Amino acid sequence: MEKTLKKDAFAEWLKKLPSYDVYVPVEDDGRFNYEIVGNAGAIDESFTNAVVGPKKVVFPQREVLLRFNSTNEKAPEVEEVLPEEKPAVVFGVRPCDARAVTLTDKVFGGDFADPYYWRRRNNTTLIGLVCTEPPSANCFCTSVGGSPAGKDGLDVVLTSLGDRYYVETLTTRGEKVVSDGGKVFGEPAADDKKAAEKVGTEAAAKVERQVEGVNDLTENLRDMFDSPFWDEESLSCIRCGICTYLCPTCHCFDINDEVLVPVPLTGERVRTWDNCQFPDFTMHSSGHNPRPNRASRLRQRILHKFRYFVENFGDYQCTGCGRCIIYCPVGIDIVDVLDKTAAYER
């Protein structure tokens, strides 16, 4: 289904979605984040990409899994806590981030579908925004199978055509939010479809960064487990959580019991994001840590994304959003690291 939406009618559309948690990109001192807003006038035209992507809507950093409480010194009673069935709609989703959600779908789906993830995921509508221009000089979506106009994972796609958006609806969830909008949408003109396609193709040509020899990558990485390469490339890595927490495809988590009242024992079992760069990630209770240093942790990050994930799910676990490059405080650059694997003497 194709429609158009005048940019100044955007607020009208949001008003027609009162039952949803509506997320739009909001600017705070130069950085954007998806935040729940009551009514937004428009999507900020200077929107680049959010620091944390829509991953946080389907896979929040903190999720309560269950509550426990014990009275009269009996075994604790356990209450399952599933996320509320509240529909959410996220506006301004970049194609790389939407595609990333299709990858976390694979991880949390399959034979052991994660009920917490899916409760949120099935209630979330992703409204994409085609990049008219790569929002960052470190975007490399086109190298890893994506595009600034990619549609994977999106329910609706908006393409900016001057003072209006060309609106394509791709799924039933998308149809719902568009039909809720009713008359705020107009009918597209005859050549709008062509114009929208042109925006995407032009943007794709402007994606500057490319991973060289990307087709041989997984094969090249196969013999590099014991290579000194990882020591060399990770020298300045400080093992923080930036590259993984901000990555839209990173999905590792930890589960802890948080005690609220010690006697009688009351508390919550909580799932929080975790990541392979932290010292406790693979710490065994014996004190042995199979990934004790920066080299083994950088290796894990790269091999997981470009080898193990390919072996398990047939796709790179990277959509080229560039966040790990932009925000790494010491300049470790995944494109540069991947490029070097191609030329490395094995």
Add this chain to the structure above:
Amino acid sequence: MTASVEEIRAEVKKLLDEGAVKYVIGYRNGSAGPFAAPAFFTGAGEADELVWDPTCFHNLARFLADERREDVCAPEAEEDGKKPVGVVVKGCDSRAVAVLLQEKFVDRDAVYLIGVSCEDGGVIDEGKLARKLGTAKVEKIEFGVDGGFVVTTDEGPIKIESADILDDRCVECRAAYPVVHDVVIGEQVDRKPEEPYGSLDEIESLAPEERWEFWERELGKCIRCYACRSICPMCYCDECVADTIAFAVTADTTADEKAQKIKWVERSPDNSENFFYHLVRAMHLAGRCIDCNECERACPVDIPLRLLNKKLEKEAKELFDYDVGFDPDVPSLISSFRDEDPEDFIR
């Protein structure tokens, strides 16, 4: 003006040529944009890749903690492993080394300090630069001839006044000339900032409730990536209260000890835990933070962490007349007691 990169390279080349150091920690051009990145130089031939520009923000003293714990760039011959490590240090970075020496975390003969004077300049603030230039694509940032900066964008070079994009720590810097060093490149320029704690004025003028709201909002953004801790040269503890293994587990740690471990802070990024983490960190840096501002620069969600640490620096100065990182031989603030120390704040 500023120190010349040729002189720094020549010094690094000489040290590596003569085999006087194990390796040198300096700066290279980053591969992903106009900013420099930390680099480890092991051979004299690499010295030409060393850069010195207003994006050499990183406090390279941070890497001395890694050097102490792991073999970094381990040389083949064992005796070479005992050589000092060369480190390029700005004024603030040298004060970090001074604190590490004072705390006996680093031995003086384990480091060879290649001091670089910022003279009357310093490093830029990426945020200020972005606000100044908007969406223009920055290709290169250089020191100008008369104190300012020259920024080359896709539309050509432009001159930018120092005051517009200089990092706050440099605006308030009292010691751009390295305090400890083995060699210094660049001149000693006397810097007396008009208001050394000026960046605190605004927050100090707020009422306590407003300040509480401010920190609730700011720390509410924290995703607990711990980049602020991990990049800090002073955060070198083996056991950080922030990690879920809040004590060093070894093969000899008994099951009992593990069971008794105290979990100081939960992983949940809510304000109770975020405040706890940040207040503990701030207190652990009182009298130790030398204001390199790396924590704030590293923070992906832009929390103004410098305000916390600068406030404690100011308290140390006003209450105890203590200057951080100027003399490795004086007792540290936290571990010393003088009869004349004030105690009227103890209630």
